[in-house]
Amino acid sequence: MTSISTYFDELNIPGQQRTTKFGFSEDKSFPLALKTKVTWSPTLDECILALRDLSKSGELFTQIRKHGGAVLIRGIPIKTADDYSRVAHAFGFDPHEEVGRPPIRTVLAPNVKTANEGPPELPIWPHNEYGWSTINPAWLTFSALKVPKSGGVTPIISSIGLANRLKTQLPEFYERLLKKGVRYLYRYGRENIVSTTGSSVFAAYGQNVKANDDEATIRKKIEDEDGSLSVTHVVPIIRKHTATGLTIWFGNLTSAYGRSRHHGATLPPYRGDDGSYHPPPEYGDGTIIANEDLEMALDIAEKMQVDVQWQVGDVVLLDNYAVMHSRRPWSGDRTVLAALWDQKGRIGDFPEGTRIIDPRGGEKLKPQTP
Known part of the structure; x- marks a missing residue:
């Protein structure tokens, strides 16, 4: 060979x-x-x-x-x-x-x-x-x-190293993430904007959407394409890497928090110095993730x-x-x-993660209204 x-x-x-x-x-x-x-x-x-x-x-x-x-x-x-x-x-x-x-x-x-x-x-x-x-x-x-x-x-x-260190250094935070997952909120406007997450709803979901479609047509096309118009995503973040059998951190929690912090938007109403809304992710059940935990996770990741x-x-x-x-x-x-x-x-996924993303595998966590 x-x-x-x-x-x-x-x-x-x-x-x-x-x-x-x-x-x-x-x-x-x-x-x-x-x-x-x-x-x-x-x-x-x-x-x-x-x-x-x-x-x-x-x-x-x-x-x-x-x-x-x-x-x-x-x-x-x-x-x-x-x-x-x-x-x-x-x-x-x-x-x-x-x-x-x-x-x-x-x-x-x-x-x-x-x-x-x-x-x-x-x-x-x-x-x-x-x-x-x-x-x-x-x-x-x-x-x-x-x-x-x-x-x-x-x-x-x-991602393997981050999960490993988080479990050792912040075990309670790790367990909450494992059991609850993470809730991300993405907002897609009708126009592209200048940012690192600047895609419009057309670019994000609108493979079949035309710029002159009315709102009802846009919604129908996106629902047909994606199954949902929601931009709220509840997913596990502590997961399994099948090739190695090791635990991984798989998510955008640190990037979303880093962006919120950069724009001075880590506290309600999460409006940054650029005039945009930068809400940090929450736990999958809609409860707030402490900024101290987010800061520590980002710090560990950046040191690695x-x-x-x-x-x-x-x-x-x-x-x-x-x-x-x-x-x-x-x-x-x-x-x-x-x-x-x-x-x-x-x-x-661990059993906890399966319950988060698959309603057939158990009771799916329901996001709470913030």
């Missing part, structure tokens, strides 16, 4: 962490970092064949799992969105269709979009992609086509971050259920593209 070392050398990058600190039994670097071998000057087609070979054999995914769910691959001659699309498809995943997308994204190549078109001065805090939804991608890939003069790094954080310092052509592959990501502000030109992918059976 072809090994990774046939094509790539392992790199050490600043800030790498050890997986034993996250609860893994094996001691590996997080993330795995690879660079095309010094003795190999591959073409794009050769890199694609190599990645396809390593993906089909399972060798790449075995190593990604052992290294905590993330890999940085450096040295691939990616120049365009189409180049990146071809590389990303080599991993062999099924493309993910976004439902309820908050950020604004533009399609540039097959299953490749801009990562987030929010303004560069606004950070994005640690989150799992679509961690607030029951419809989420299993894998994410990113690639950098332009690197800014300063800033713009993409920190990654172990490993910064991906982008170089042109870099590719990052993340197990969305095992790894969170965020974004730092930047100045200059930055182009980082994203692609979302499906793979069934990679996430599971």
